[in-house]
Amino acid sequence: MKVLVVGGGGREHALVWKIGQSPKVSEIYCAPGNAGISEQATLVPIQANDLNSLLSFALKEKIDLTVVGPEEPLTRGIVDLFESKGLSIFGASQKAAELEGSKTFAKEMMKKYHLPTASYGVFEDRQRAIDYIQKQGAPIVVKADGLAAGKGVILCKTVEEAIQSVDQMMVEKIFGEAGKRVVIEEYLVGEEASYLAFTDGKVILPLASSQDHKAVFDGDEGPNTGGMGAYSPAPVVTDEVNQRIVEKVLRPIIQGMAEEGKPYKGVIYAGLMIHNGHPKVLEFNARFGDPETQPVLMRMKGDLIPILEACITGNLSRCKLEWENKASVCVVMASRGYPGAYQKGKVIEGLKEVARMEDVFVFHAGTALSDGKIMTNGGRVLGVTGLGMNIPKAIERAYEAVQKISWDGVHFRKDIGKKALCWL
Ligand code: AMP
Numbered sequence: 567m568k569v570l571v572v573g574g575g576g577r578e579h580a581l582v583w584k585i586g587q588s589p590k591v592s593e594i595y596c597a598p599g600n601a602g603i604s605e606q607a608t609l610v611p612i613q614a615n616d617l618n619s620l621l622s623f624a625l626k627e628k629i630d631l632t633v634v635g636p637e638e639p640l641t642r643g644i645v646d647l648f649e650s651k652g653l654s655i656f657g658a659s660q661k662a663a664e665l666e667g668s669k670t671f672a673k674e675m676m677k678k679y680h681l682p683t684a685s686y687g688v689f690e691d692r693q694r695a696i697d698y699i700q701k702q703g704a705p706i707v708v709k710a711d712g713l714a715a716g717k718g719v720i721l722c723k724t725v726e727e728a729i730q731s732v733d734q735m736m737v738e739k740i741f742g743e744a745g746k747r748v749v750i751e752e753y754l755v756g757e758e759a760s761y762l763a764f765t766d767g768k769v770i771l772p773l774a775s776s777q778d779h780k781a782v783f784d785g786d787e788g789p790n791t792g793g794m795g796a797y798s799p800a801p802v803v804t805d806e807v808n809q810r811i812v813e814k815v816l817r818p819i820i821q822g823m824a825e826e827g828k829p830y831k832g833v834i835y836a837g838l839m840i841h842n843g844h845p846k847v848l849e850f851n852a853r854f855g856d857p858e859t860q861p862v863l864m865r866m867k868g869d870l871i872p873i874l875e876a877c878i879t880g881n882l883s884r885c886k887l888e889w890e891n892k893a894s895v896c897v898v899m900a901s902r903g904y905p906g907a908y909q910k911g912k913v914i915e916g917l918k919e920v921a922r923m924e925d926v927f928v929f930h931a932g933t934a935l936s937d938g939k940i941m942t943n944g945g946r947v948l949g950v951t952g953l954g955m956n957i958p959k960a961i962e963r964a965y966e967a968v969q970k971i972s973w974d975g976v977h978f979r980k981d982i983g984k985k986a987l988c989w990l
């Protein structure tokens with residue numbers, strides 16, 4: 567079969583890498599892809615948000631299955647568009663993707679279907695938002711309602727900072743339309759985990775747990791990024807926590823979405839805060855996580871294609887997932903300046919040497935080929951992923967590889983996976 571993967575980051579490289587291993591797949595395309603993906607797939611020069619061009623391409627090439635990586639094409643309705651033309655596509659429908667596209671909708675769903683989450687208020691009026699902040703006190707969290715590339719959340723230590731954040735979103739409009747409406751939320755404590763599950767709208771098939779590292783610097787310091795590294799499994803998700811997540815978070819949200827006439831098919835991502843063994847939902851994403859997908863797929867055994875197909879056709883009860891009894895750690899290597907304005911066009915050294923290492927795979931994110939050389943072309947550039955018998959071994963493996971790779975201005979966190987060590 568012919569498969570098209572939409573997107574061009576580390577997550578899409580991991581999807582292409584895993585899908586390419588399926589004996590069912592004869593050809594794999596990626597739009598727009600990146601330099602690393604070009605080694606496993608034919609790149610298609612169409613941006614992930616150009617839905618009509620993607621549709622024309624899929625029709626012309628008779629693509630049997632399209633798999634969508636990023637949130638924007640989902641919230642813009644790529645799944646609905648492809649399905650209306652009879653094409654098979656893996657991802658959440660536009661209505662289902664609202665769970666990620668609107669934090670207000672997500673919070674309302676959580677309230678209505680009794681999911682554990684932070685208490686909150688939603689405001690379109692600046693003064694009311696400020697009154698609420700003053701009543702609740704700090705610390706408190708201010709979030710832009712719409713999509714803001716993972717940057718629309720401000721954790722405020724003081725009331726003043728919270729008011730300033732409201733002004734940045736509602737008056738200065740630093741996130742544009744996404745900040746017209748704000749969600750103000752109770753500040754939760756605990757340890758975070760990312761929990762992904764496949765679903766066909768009824769059956770829930772969880773993936774292995776993982777943990778992201780959102781802040782740019784070691785020790786969770788500095789501004790939030792798209793994610794500076796991840797590992798799997800996350801020991802904070804014990805068997806008991808795992809069961810609670812499925813029963814108290816996933817089942818009610820999937821049933822709730824069906825009851826609302828917004829059936830959810832695809833992969834659902836719950837960002838969780840776990841405190842004393844009890845999960846609370848921070849957010850939902852309507853897609854695979856990035857970088858979580860890299861370490862998670864590295865551990866997944868078997869063929870991904872039948873699972874993706876079963877989500878679409880409603881046959882997920884026949885599927886099961888198996889995992890390597892090993893741990894994986896993905897260290898993101900980023901460009902100088904990221905998550906702010908960053909540099910591009912730097913030559914990346916050391917990739918050939920790392921390609922010879924066992925139990926390591928370098929997933930590319932912001933890379934491009936120029937004159938036969940692999941250059942940096944984005945904020946997050948590489949996701950260097952190592953596999954080991956346990957988390958300490960996987961950390962060692964990933965950083966051994968990281969040490970061999972360099973470019974002018976590279977930066978990365980040195981403590982990916984460290985939180986897991988407290989559980990050993
Ligand atoms: P979100 O995009 O909603 O997941 O928020 C991004 C990050 O901000 C999360 O991964 C958390 O680290 C943090 N965060 C979000 N909401 C809260 C909250 N209510 N309490 C504490 N931290 C939060």
Ligand code: GLY
Binds near residue numbers: 778792854
């Ligand atoms: N790593 C966080 C995300 O994919 O949203």
